[in-house]
Amino acid sequence: MTLPVSLLAVIDEMDTFGDNFHPYINRQTGELVTLSSDDLCIVEEGFELADYPEWQQEILQKTVEVLDSDAYVPLPGKFAIHEYAIMQRFCFAVEDAGLSRELQDQIHGAGAFRRFKNTLTRHNMLDTWFACRQAAFTEIAIKWLEEHNIPYIRDVRD
Template structure:
């Protein structure tokens, strides 16, 4: 089977705690299933959950927010910066509560926003390619 890489990347970018996204191999579409512990399940969610239970091989789960490890991606980005004030401040910014907010503020302050978003996009692309390989899928660019 073949999936557009862009579709996998989009699912990775949209990953959150409330919904789990899946690739429906029958329709080729991305479907979202609400976490019943986080939100009330709609009739549509219940129908999808039943379909997944009856034909689990039809649905491939995209990487979840936990599997994406955005914190590790931030650490890798910082490690690739040249030694200096920006690297030190970003390394400090990601410690403790509020790390993501402080990281984004520091990236902006040091004029590294575009570099960060380019790095993040490439990290997501690599994750998407790895997911396709693990699922035995070919992808189109």
């Protein structure tokens, strides 16, 4: 990937985050790279490249490159995105007061995300939620890219 970076590509990388995956961007080239926690641990603990299969050697070499370079910066992760807060804002923004309260009740405790989505599905609002979530991710990505002086294009999803 080259600069300017695709805003949609950045959002897609941010959306694949998790406890086991860590997305980075090269602010000089726009290259997006997602590293696994396992590969990060291998590199951070020290390793002999020859001890790993060829396919993994390439990944480990890329991991070393990313960690050793000031050009790569981590994209916003789950703490910066805070999807639970996005869900809360969505619940409060629902105009139907009864549905708003029902959604607010669903987002507490274990299984909150599943209950939230099930309630949205029952009320035929899942597409509305995903549009809201996408808008929130877009806002976070734009703010982050601008803070890091990384040029981007506002491309659109087909």
